[in-house]
Amino acid sequence: xxxxxxxxxxxxxxxxxxxxxxxxxxxxxxxxxxxxxxxxxxxxxxxxxxxxxxxxxxxxxxxxxxxxxxxxxxxxxxxxxxxxxxxxxxxxxxxxxxxxxxxxxxxxxxxxxxxxxxxxxxxxxxxxxxxxxxxxxxxxxxxxxxxxxxxxxxxxxxxxxxxxxxxxxxxxxxxxxx
Numbered sequence: 001x002x003x004x005x006x007x008x009x010x011x012x013x014x015x016x017x018x019x020x021x022x023x024x025x026x027x028x029x030x031x032x033x034x035x036x037x038x039x040x041x042x043x044x045x046x047x048x049x050x051x052x053x054x055x056x057x058x059x060x061x062x063x064x065x066x067x068x069x070x071x072x073x074x075x076x077x078x079x080x081x082x083x084x085x086x087x088x089x090x091x092x093x094x095x096x097x098x099x100x101x102x103x104x105x106x107x108x109x110x111x112x113x114x115x116x117x118x119x120x121x122x123x124x125x126x127x128x129x130x131x132x133x134x135x136x137x138x139x140x141x142x143x144x145x146x147x148x149x150x151x152x153x154x155x156x157x158x159x160x161x162x163x164x165x166x167x168x169x170x171x172x173x174x175x176x177x178x
Contacts, residue, residue: 006100040069053084054108075109076130089095089117096132097156098124123172136164136174145175 045059055064056072056079064083069076078086078099085108086092087101098111114122125133125146132155134148145158145168157172166174 040071041065043070043072052111055083055085077108077110097130104161120153120156124155144168144172
């Protein structure tokens with residue numbers, strides 16, 4: 001075997017080694033106590049629906065994610081342990097998240113920001129990573145209070161009452177400096 005052929009084989013072997021190391025390092029995800037895109041599985045495949053709900057099917061091995069976060073077309077989804085997409089309010093890793101219940105292309109996508117929930121007749125707020133807000137929060141320059149006690153609806157925005165010596169109006173905004 002000549003020296004050029006040997007060098008070519010060595011370089012090819014080295015390239016394959018690095019390629020497989022790269023693949024194996026990116027195949028697992030980090031588990032945290034709050035959702036981050038880094039802990040998500042990036043999905044490639046298609047959605048399928050049956051009488052129990054929606055699942056996502058991986059195009060490469062026909063498996064469905066379960067008990068994990070998934071990212072698809074710029075949206076975050078959570079797949080319950082049975083593999084079905086979460087909708088509505090879900091308690092995951094000690095935090096509450098809201099997943100769109102409306103039928104259509106946004107169904108099951110994690111919602112951030114203001115959420116009106118007709119089941120509770122009020123407003124909720126989730127931060128930029130989807131976690132339900134509780135207590136006092138300054139949002140767009142105004143202070144709001146979201147129930148932080150289990151004696152009512154957790155995270156429900158307070159309106160028309162005194163909270164910690166401060167009045168919140170009908171839109172939930174505190175009427176004095178905090």
